[in-house]
Amino acid sequence: MGRVPCCDKNGVKKGPWTTEEDHKLISFIQLHGPGNWRSLPKNAGLQRCGKSCRLRWTNYLRPDIKRGRFSFEEEETIIQLHSILGNKWSAIAARLPGRTDNEIKNYWNTHIRKRLLVNGIDPVTHAPRLDLLDLSSIISSALCNPSTLLNLSTLAGNTQALLNPNILRLATTLSSLKQENSDMFLQKLQENQLFNPLLQNQDVPALLSQLRQFHNLVQQVPACTTATASTGGFIDQTTQVMQANVEGFSSNPTSTFSCQDSPENFVPSSLNESLVSLPNFYCNSTPPDPTVPELGEYSGFQSANIGYQNFSIDSVISTPLMSPDPLNSSSTYLNSSSTEDERECYSRFLKFEIPESLDIDDFL
DNA sequence: AAACGCCGCAACCGCCGAGGT
DNA sequence: AACCTCGGCGGTTGCGGCGTT
Known part of the structure; x- marks a missing residue:
């Protein structure tokens, strides 16, 4: 048989430690x-469990x-x-001398988790959260402007692309950049893909095409602050497309990005690589910190942001991570040009038009 | 001054892999 | 081989402090 129990559950003290016990x-x-x-x-004269x-x-x-x-x-x-581990x-903790894991x-x-959430960053994936505002703005704008040539199949295609979080991040960044910067971004992306394992696994021309389409789509849709009730059918079609893609994704473990064993591990397997060439979402133009320990097998991480420091990432995340008052700062995720009405408009859509069967948590 | 709610952190809980009996 | 503990880990809880009403 095995060893005897490490401690008798009875008579073992729990709760806060006294100074006497500490001594x-x-x-x-x-x-x-x-x-x-x-x-x-026992040897130290403590009525505590060894684990304690x-x-x-x-x-x-x-x-x-x-x-x-x-x-x-x-x-x-x-x-x-x-973001890596x-x-x-x-x-x-092993890389932070003097700090414990606890x-x-x-x-x-x-602290950090809340701050990332306030800044519109998913603390699990470290990517910008699903840009529902941009997506819904496309939809609501189309509803307000029937003259806009919005091809549903194009939208569906882009929606499908956006369900890939890596592409989503690129698209999100792209949509927030000014025209000249976005062109440069796409160009840099195309150049840099040679060094990026993530993009090497993608159909890069198709990916860029999708990103350009998405970008053009956003560019040509004017702002809108109201929605009409007579367009529910369009919304239904769109949500059906989304739902279909979600279900297709969920049932297809070999799709573009892999689900790990559990929903909370819903992180693209190539996330590490994707970080290598994506803009730094956290620090606007802060150069890599030389005090950060080397990462060994992750050594590419440190140089990740160098090529993109000239981009206006401020427009993606307006508030630096160490902003003195992040709660009062305006996150770009609520686009700075958005009005309260727009946000309300978005929330109405999001509240009523996304089917309950669509588990958004899986994406966020 | 008292009541209330929020926040931060120390400590506990439960699980797992390695290894001992 | 089966059963057990140990050591380690991540998740969660509960309490005390603090600010607000």
């Missing part, structure tokens, strides 16, 4: 060193722990590492 634990570890957590509580002792030591009492607020550099490092807090995890959940 006992510290002095014992100073004498005998950490390890053998199973027998440590280990956590207390590694997360709080260890002498090399750096306390206090996270610096700007640390925060940037966390975000960059999280995901919720691998211990791996992230501390980083807490800081992420209480």
Whole structure:
């Protein structure tokens, strides 16, 4: 049989540690060193589970722990590492001397995550969130301007393309750029694709064509602030197209991007590569931070943003990550030209026209 | 001054892989 | 081979502090 239980569940204290307990634990570890957590509580005279002792030591009492607020550099490092590693807090902590995984995890959940959300960035994928506003603006504009030559099949094609988060990000960036910058962006994209594994796996001419179509589509649609009720059929068709694509995607694990085992891992497998050549969504024109630890196999990450620093990414994310007051800043995701009426118009569409069976959470 | 709600963080919970019995 | 603990990890909870009403 196996070993005897590490601790008797009865008589084991839980809850906050007292200073006396801390002193006992510290002095014992100073004498005998950490390890053998199973027998440590008994030998140290603590009414605690070994696991609790280990956590207390590694997360709080260890002498090399750096306390206090996270610096700007640390925060940037966390975000960059999280974009690569995901919720691998211990791996992230390993690159931040003096910080524990628990501390980083807490800081992420209480500060960084919220800030990314406020800035319209998905904290899981680190990509701009599904640009429902732009999509709905196309739809609502078309409804308001029947004269606009909006080919539904074209829209459907673009909608399908946008369901690929990588393409979505490109399209989102593209749509936010001014004409001259967007042309340059497409040109750079075409040049850079040679070095980008993500794009190497794509039909690049087709991808660029889709992006140009999408961009032209957005360009030619004037702003609109109201929607008419007589156009529900159009909306229905569009949502059906979206739904069909969603279902098709869900049932096709070998489609353009791969679903990992669970919905929360809904991250394109090539996300790492895509980051290499995409604009930095977090820092407007901040050069790569030399203090950020090298990433070994991810070494391409650091140079990721160099080629795009001249772009007006401010228009994608208007607020720098370390904005002193992010809550009051205007995210570009709510386009700066949008009015309250427009937003209300969008929300009406989003609220009533997206079928319930469409699980948006899977995309966001 | 009291009540209330929000936020941050320490600690716990539950799961997993490695390895011991 | 089966069963168990250990150590480690990520997710979640609960409490205390703080600000607001």
